[in-house]
Amino acid sequence: MRVLGISGMHSSVNFKKRVLPGLDDRHYRVVQGLDSAAALVDAGGVVAAAAEERFTGEKATGAFPLQALRYCLERGGIDLSEVDRVAYGFDYRRSELDDLSEYTRRRFDEVYSAEATRSQLHAHWPGIDWAERFVAVPHHHAHAASAYHLSGFDSALVLVADGMGERESMTVFRGENGTLTPLRRVPALHSLGTLYGAVTLYLGFEFAMDEYKVMGLAPYGDRARYRDRLDALARLGDDGTYTVPLLGENRGWLENETHAGAVRALTGLFGPPREPGAPLEQRHMDVAAAVQSVLERTLLHVLRHFAAETGLRRLCTAGGVALNCTANGLVARSGLVEKIFVQPAAGDDGSALGAALYARSLETEQPVVRMGMPYWGPEFDAEAVAKTVENEPGCTARRASGDEVVRETARNLAEGRVVAWFQGAMEFGPRALGHRSILADPRGPHMRDHLNSVVKQREDFRPFAPVVRREDVHRYFEVVEGAEDMYAHMLFVVRVKPEHRDLLPAVTHVDGTARVQTVAREDNPRLWELIGAFGELTGVPVLLNTSFNLRGQPIVRDPGTALATYLRSELDHLVLGDFLVVRDEA
Structure with missing residues (x-):
């Protein structure tokens, strides 16, 4: 079928x-x-x-x-x-x-x-x-x-949380024998996703676009500063659900279209909203920390109740809230469930x-299977790449063997250059998982600032993710033992081991955490080999991995967009399949 x-x-x-x-x-x-x-x-x-x-x-x-x-x-x-x-x-x-x-x-x-x-x-x-x-x-x-x-889980607790579906904003399901049975619903008026979005608006960012910026800003804030005001954002109920009083401040259908009432209430709680592009104050960081704290507290409340009620020890999550990697990491560390599967295109x-x-x-009856990597997008063969780069003004392209691509790229990365990496089929979902990536040396103390300000042209508080071979992840990061495959899709924030935080400054956030991605050899052989080759040169088999795009641009899809993006950027090198591309000297 x-x-x-x-x-x-x-x-x-x-x-x-x-x-x-x-x-x-x-x-x-x-x-x-x-x-x-x-x-x-x-x-x-x-x-x-x-x-x-x-x-x-x-x-x-x-x-x-x-x-x-x-x-x-x-x-x-x-x-x-x-x-x-x-x-x-x-x-x-x-x-x-x-x-x-x-x-x-x-x-x-x-x-x-x-x-x-x-x-x-x-x-x-x-x-x-x-x-x-x-x-x-x-x-x-x-x-x-x-x-x-x-997910590969025959039986599991399934949690969906987002802005809203048709009339609900959270649904808890029991998944068993291929069937999904709803257990509890939370109406849209009490949406965790919309609450987070309203705070995103209040902080001067884009609704339904920039919530991840609030997540990245939160570790700079003081979670204790507004602790006495958190109940105005969300209140926990006795049945594993909750209410979000703030959204009730929207009066009538028009305010629901702008969240003017919610922003007005936030102003009463925390002071005037930040204008887009205005400097970030400590108060703004503290508000981000407060809403992140509310989100985490509420999710743990829901999971604690329904894990106890059902006895299920495996969890599947999707919906926009499931893209909050900090909350996912907290749930993984909580011990409430043994394994978690977050669908990589959770939005x-x-x-x-x-x-x-x-x-x-x-x-049709179908077995519940464990997916691998979501490399389900367009793929381009060597002939298509060759047509893209031949006679392109402003750059020189050279075709190389697979081993040479790995060795040359590892050397460039070890010498501090930033490389755009375009391989195989495009990823599905918001994360670049090694096929449409920008790669860099995570050891450079100034690399994060360079990438944010010069290459990606984005806010300086935004963190970058490390990518590491699965067999090396425990060496550098605190991940759940026996669940290494859980981290393949870059959806969990974990602690960087204290002894390695100074070694990995470009991928260690201000709170000592990182949104780690693990790579198994069978899932992405070339990236796995590249990380290993970089490790042989530097002693650190970890790379910085971020999406191959510039500010306001979706992740690149095809070789032509990749080349055009490279040529208008400050990226040092471009690898298109087996082609090594370098910008000509002016």
């Missing part, structure tokens, strides 16, 4: 701009349906998956994933007529909430309804009976399936994959 999954709401942002002109630009991201993507699954597993942003260049776009769909069909070697189902990762049904105003009525019809998405499919593939093939999947079921069906791009997996599970 072949199932295509899709996510995103094509007109979500444009509808809001058209109907509510004059809002702050940041408020147009307070919408459902960003991060559109497509995925193809069959009886053998995941065939292809990619986010639409990688094709259009518009970061986090919610546009109908036409190019991602076409890619998935091409990789599967099929036409859309050969697909049994197209599964969509939302299942909105009209309710009284949609009749609150003319705006919300129109929004349901033009954005939220299944018909709005079916009309996009019909416009591009008019000859297909979509009434038969289209399946709307409840959003949290899609997220849950994306994690559970790829709404991953709901496309989950919708496909869920729809497949309804019609």
Whole structure:
């Protein structure tokens, strides 16, 4: 059975701009349906998956994933007529909430309804009976399936937390024998994801885009400073759930569209909000620390209750909150569960994959398998790379053997150069996992500042991740024994061992932690060999790994974008498959 999954709401942002002109630009991201993507699954597993942003260049776009769909069909070697189902990762049904105003009525019809998405499919593939093939999947079921069906855990507690699904913001499931059973739901009015997003707005960042900046800023803050005000953000209940009083400060549907009431309440608690681009004060760092503390405290409360109630000792998580790597690391260290699987595309791009997996599970019995690396995106052969680099003005490209690529790159890295690394099939999800990466020496005391200010052109408080061979991870990092594969997707913050923090300054955050990625030889042989070669030269088999993109740009997809990005950047070297590329001297 072949199932295509899709996510995103094509007109979500444009509808809001058209109907509510004059809002702050940041408020147009307070919408459902960003991060559109497509995925193809069959009886053998995941065939292809990619986010639409990688094709259009518009970061986090919610546009109908036409190019991602076409890619998935091409990789599967099929036409859309050969697909049994197209599964969509939302299942909105009209309710009284949609009749609150003319705006919300129109929004349901033009954005939220299944018909709005079916009309996009019909416009591009008019000859297909979509009434038969289209399946709307409840959003949290899609997220849950994306994690559970790829976890390898036959039975597990499954936690989905995000801004909101259709009407809920957290759902706890029991996953057993391939079936997902909801145990408890928390309504959207009490959303941890939206709370974190409202604080993101308050701190002058982009809603549904920059929450990871708040996570990175939090370790600079004092968690104790606002401890007496945390109950105003979230209150814990006796049944393993919670409430978020702050979001009740939004008065009416219009304030829900801007979170003006929530920001007003935050102003009363913590002082005036930070304007975008304004200097960061210690107060802002302390607010970031406070909301991170609330998120962690609340997640532990939920897991403590439901782990005890169900007796389940394995956990799967998805939804945007599952991308909070600091909270994931705390849960891993808590001892509440033995193993955790976080779906690497845990945001709404991953709901496309989950919708496909869920729809497949309804019609065919499938074993729960452990996924490997999410290298499900476009791949380019040597001929395509050669055409990209031949006669390109401004650079020189030389084809090398695999061993030479590894040795030459290791030497450049050991000598302090920054290398863009483009290999194999593109990763699915927000993390560069060794195929679309920028690599550097983690030992350089000034490397982090250089990458932030000159190469990536981003805020100086942002940390970078280390990548290490799986067999070496315990040497440098405090990870859970026996669960080394848990860290393959760069989704857990762990402690750097104290004796190595001065050795790894470029990847050790201010609080002595790092968002580590482990690499197994069978998952990525060339990266594994490169780390080893760098270790032979330096005595430290660890590299700095960050995504291959510049400020405001999605991670690069193809050789042409990779080369163009390199040539307009301050990157020292580019490796495109087997081609070593260097910028010509001016």
